[in-house]
Amino acid sequence: MHTIINPDTGHHASERETGHVIQTLSGHPLFAVLPAQDLAQLAEKSQIHTAHKDQVIFLQDEDAHRVYFIKSGWVKLFRETPEGDEAVIDVISSGYLFGETAVFNDKKYPYSAQMTEAGSYISIPLLGFEHLMLTSPHFSREMMRVMAKFRRHQDQELEHRTLQNTAQRIGCFILRLCKPDMKGPQFIELPYDKTLIAAKLGMQPETFSRGLSRLREDTPIKIQGSIVEVPDVLTLQHYCCHLCSHTYPCKDLI
Amino acid sequence: MHTIINPDTGHHASERETGHVIQTLSGHPLFAVLPAQDLAQLAEKSQIHTAHKDQVIFLQDEDAHRVYFIKSGWVKLFRETPEGDEAVIDVISSGYLFGETAVFNDKKYPYSAQMTEAGSYISIPLLGFEHLMLTSPHFSREMMRVMAKFRRHQDQELEHRTLQNTAQRIGCFILRLCKPDMKGPQFIELPYDKTLIAAKLGMQPETFSRGLSRLREDTPIKIQGSIVEVPDVLTLQHYCCHLCSHTYPCKDLI
DNA sequence: CGAGGTGTTGAAAGTGCTCAAATGGCGTGG
DNA sequence: CCACGCCATTTGAGCACTTTCAACACCTCG
Numbered sequence: 001m002h003t004i005i006n007p008d009t010g011h012h013a014s015e016r017e018t019g020h021v022i023q024t025l026s027g028h029p030l031f032a033v034l035p036a037q038d039l040a041q042l043a044e045k046s047q048i049h050t051a052h053k054d055q056v057i058f059l060q061d062e063d064a065h066r067v068y069f070i071k072s073g074w075v076k077l078f079r080e081t082p083e084g085d086e087a088v089i090d091v092i093s094s095g096y097l098f099g100e101t102a103v104f105n106d107k108k109y110p111y112s113a114q115m116t117e118a119g120s121y122i123s124i125p126l127l128g129f130e131h132l133m134l135t136s137p138h139f140s141r142e143m144m145r146v147m148a149k150f151r152r153h154q155d156q157e158l159e160h161r162t163l164q165n166t167a168q169r170i171g172c173f174i175l176r177l178c179k180p181d182m183k184g185p186q187f188i189e190l191p192y193d194k195t196l197i198a199a200k201l202g203m204q205p206e207t208f209s210r211g212l213s214r215l216r217e218d219t220p221i222k223i224q225g226s227i228v229e230v231p232d233v234l235t236l237q238h239y240c241c242h243l244c245s246h247t248y249p250c251k252d253l254i
Numbered sequence: 255m256h257t258i259i260n261p262d263t264g265h266h267a268s269e270r271e272t273g274h275v276i277q278t279l280s281g282h283p284l285f286a287v288l289p290a291q292d293l294a295q296l297a298e299k300s301q302i303h304t305a306h307k308d309q310v311i312f313l314q315d316e317d318a319h320r321v322y323f324i325k326s327g328w329v330k331l332f333r334e335t336p337e338g339d340e341a342v343i344d345v346i347s348s349g350y351l352f353g354e355t356a357v358f359n360d361k362k363y364p365y366s367a368q369m370t371e372a373g374s375y376i377s378i379p380l381l382g383f384e385h386l387m388l389t390s391p392h393f394s395r396e397m398m399r400v401m402a403k404f405r406r407h408q409d410q411e412l413e414h415r416t417l418q419n420t421a422q423r424i425g426c427f428i429l430r431l432c433k434p435d436m437k438g439p440q441f442i443e444l445p446y447d448k449t450l451i452a453a454k455l456g457m458q459p460e461t462f463s464r465g466l467s468r469l470r471e472d473t474p475i476k477i478q479g480s481i482v483e484v485p486d487v488l489t490l491q492h493y494c495c496h497l498c499s500h501t502y503p504c505k506d507l508i
Numbered sequence: 509c510g511a512g513g514t515g516t517t518g519a520a521a522g523t524g525c526t527c528a529a530a531t532g533g534c535g536t537g538g
Numbered sequence: 539c540c541a542c543g544c545c546a547t548t549t550g551a552g553c554a555c556t557t558t559c560a561a562c563a564c565c566t567c568g
Contacts, residue, residue, distance in 0.1 A: 104398055141387060154412070
């Protein structure tokens with residue numbers, strides 16, 4: 001059921017593709033600090049991949065040869081227990097880097113990565129990435145900035161699990177999809193499966209469904225399928241955030 | 255009840271103290287990579303502090319001027335919500351660095367730090383630390399290694415909250431205090447308050463107490479006060495780890 | 509001895525999970 | 539076009555676990 005991509009069987013990058021890679025990567029603060037020459041060199045060795053839904057990008061504990069950057073679609077990062085349970089570490093989308101922590105320590109991926117919506121991503125050779133970290137202080141500084149930001153994100157995640165109930169966690173999830181400054185009603189589309197959102201928030205699908213109902217009772221929110229209407233950000237914010245040590249808007253991660 | 259230390263009122267480091275700082279820091283892989291000269295320069299600007307129980311080292315959102323390194327005692331890292339609830343991020347001891355994520359992003363501490371047992375720590379000027387990261391690739395590489403390791407630690411923490419019940423989390427906590435290779439019985443002393451352990455594991459003190467009782471029923475473990483006798487690591491391991499995606503021994507963090 | 513802190517225990521309420529079943533949408537094959 | 543089956547989602551009922559509130563034991567310290 002899992003399809004493995006061999007990262008080494010990709011075609012050589014065409015010039016046109018390399019240009020595309022450069023353009024995509026330079027949108028990320030991490031690569032934006034690189035001199036054009038370094039970026040071009042890295043891009044030449046990188047590849048663009050398209051992936052179908054459910055495609056596995058790598059598996060936990062596999063030897064890591066490449067790091068990845070999402071262009072489109074959604075990627076689930078997760079670990080599996082011997083019993084077959086799955087712990088979702090994160091679900092990330094366009095503009096996010098993953099697999100990069102393998103550069104340090106044991107050069108094995110610490111989690112599995114799987115596409116949950118069809119999309120595309122760029123793969124970058126680990127060695128080139130590592131080389132940049134050793135030669136460019138700006139690059140490594142930026143890398144540390146990204147890592148530090150992610151750490152805060154994780155701290156917050158853990159805090160939420162401890163202090164918030166399920167309805168509040170769901171509300172917080174929706175809140176992050178809203179435009180914080182926008183007054184008045186806004187319409188949000190849930191970015192992926194409710195089942196997957198549940199897993200990401202650390203709850204069962206049934207609990208998620210009930211949590212959504214409760215949110216509907218407790219706040220003026222309206223939900224139809226995957227469309228959520230938030231009549232007023234402030235009300236929702238008051239409902240979710242009063243148990244949290246962070247102040248809204250608390251945008252995190254890269 | 256909170257006592258604030260002003261990091262700037264410390265005395266100038268004596269030569270003898272500087273030697274001590276060098277010796278302590280060089281025990282950490284992060285500082286071990288530094289050339290003797292760089293380390294000496296950093297140590298000169300660093301200070302040793304002794305702290306009593308409950309002393310506050312810094313508060314969340316405070317401007318960060320120094321990073322810290324524990325020599326002895328235990329330090330609680332936590333955040334507080336407007337409602338007065340406390341989320342314990344971690345409880346760390348000798349050999350651990352903290353406050354260092356403030357170097358990146360906004361130069362504010364992302365959490366509060368408080369001594370929970372009397373002890374001592376070294377404070378290092380943020381600027382000197384930052385300078386090293388920009389000038390020494392080895393140092394910044396090591397820094398990233400530490401950060402990456404911590405990230406895995408956090409991933410595991412989150413997984414535990416999702417998949418393990420309280421008794422198993424407690425068992426896992428005890429297991430980490432054991433010598434993994436040692437056959438036969440071993441005696442462990444709980445390193446700090448049960449109340450604090452409960453908070454670190456994300457549960458109420460009562461739940462911790464009951465979890466301990468249940469652990470006593472389900473495994474051949476014996477507990478008297480803060481002394482735990484583990485007759486056999488394997489039994490405990492089987493009890494706690496079968497729901498976890500990591501394989502014991504799963505030592506983490508620095 | 510009394511006060512305060514730490515840890516334990518009991519009872520009741522709340523929360524989330526499990527298992528089971530129903531609902532509804534959607535694509536496929538007839 | 540419709541019937542069917544599959545899958546995601548919802549709903550229900552019962553259960554297990556955790557929290558809450560309250561009471562109490564124990565220890566230490568003044």
